[in-house]
Amino acid sequence: MLALTTAALSFNVAVRPSIAVARTVSPLKMGLVDDVKNSVVPADTSETLRNVMGYQMTGWGVGATVCPALMMNTLFAANPTGATVWMMRAMGLGMLSLGAKTCGGSDADAATTGLIFYGAWYKVLTAAAVVSGTGKAAAATLGGYVTMIATWNLLCALSCARRSGGLFKRVTELDLGVVDSVLPKDTKVSTRNIVGANVAAWGLICWKFQDFFLGSRIVAGGATPLMTSVILPGIALANLLLAGKIFAGSDKDAATNGAVILGGYGVIGYLAAKAGVFAGTWMGWLPLVNFALAAYCVKELL
Numbered sequence: 001m002l003a004l005t006t007a008a009l010s011f012n013v014a015v016r017p018s019i020a021v022a023r024t025v026s027p028l029k030m031g032l033v034d035d036v037k038n039s040v041v042p043a044d045t046s047e048t049l050r051n052v053m054g055y056q057m058t059g060w061g062v063g064a065t066v067c068p069a070l071m072m073n074t075l076f077a078a079n080p081t082g083a084t085v086w087m088m089r090a091m092g093l094g095m096l097s098l099g100a101k102t103c104g105g106s107d108a109d110a111a112t113t114g115l116i117f118y119g120a121w122y123k124v125l126t127a128a129a130v131v132s133g134t135g136k137a138a139a140a141t142l143g144g145y146v147t148m149i150a151t152w153n154l155l156c157a158l159s160c161a162r163r164s165g166g167l168f169k170r171v172t173e174l175d176l177g178v179v180d181s182v183l184p185k186d187t188k189v190s191t192r193n194i195v196g197a198n199v200a201a202w203g204l205i206c207w208k209f210q211d212f213f214l215g216s217r218i219v220a221g222g223a224t225p226l227m228t229s230v231i232l233p234g235i236a237l238a239n240l241l242l243a244g245k246i247f248a249g250s251d252k253d254a255a256t257n258g259a260v261i262l263g264g265y266g267v268i269g270y271l272a273a274k275a276g277v278f279a280g281t282w283m284g285w286l287p288l289v290n291f292a293l294a295a296y297c298v299k300e301l302l
Contacts, residue, residue: 057117117238217281
């Protein structure tokens, strides 16, 4: 009897540590998956301004990431090929994360973000389409439904302006508000500042330094009107707005966004380089930098 009791106690002591480990590791893995999912998927479907504006960003992000050529052909009568397809996917990643951030914030923040986002897209789309008297695009970068979509973006921007104090008030305050929203809130070395600075840097490059992006270091394949007038401004807009939200958020949220955005940029850069459409001299190591930053973000989540 004493032997049986001793054996039973030994069995309990032996198995309990392994059970405890299983219970500890599984929630960590599931928590990481949930964090990444929440960084690109809106949290709820309630009828709020933040969801109305954020879900549209998410929808455009899905289209640009999953089926960029189909979306551009069907909606805008454009035919993106080669490097443009991969650049569209990069733009889509930014929109997915921005959409989730917008849905997860307040209606007041969504009104400001929506005014900038949809107002800027109205300008981008109308500048990329030259409409003739017959209603068809003539010598335009974009055609198809571009006029209808641009008008919808304008209505969204006006709605956001009305929800945040009126158009005149928002326009007169916009310059300082935009600048403040995309700057770090402090100078500490933190995950949110590291990730936010990288996301903002890509946005700034695509906005102000397009020749650098399209030149011999990264794309090295020649610029097209679709790249310079639509895709690069789209990447810049999504990234700069997203960077502002990352700077203002928590380190954990920044890590999830960094894992998605910078990891995605690593995959896009690697595959585009392998396909020969990103042929710049930096493409041998630039995806590795993005992978390393994404790995750092994952480590911060564990």
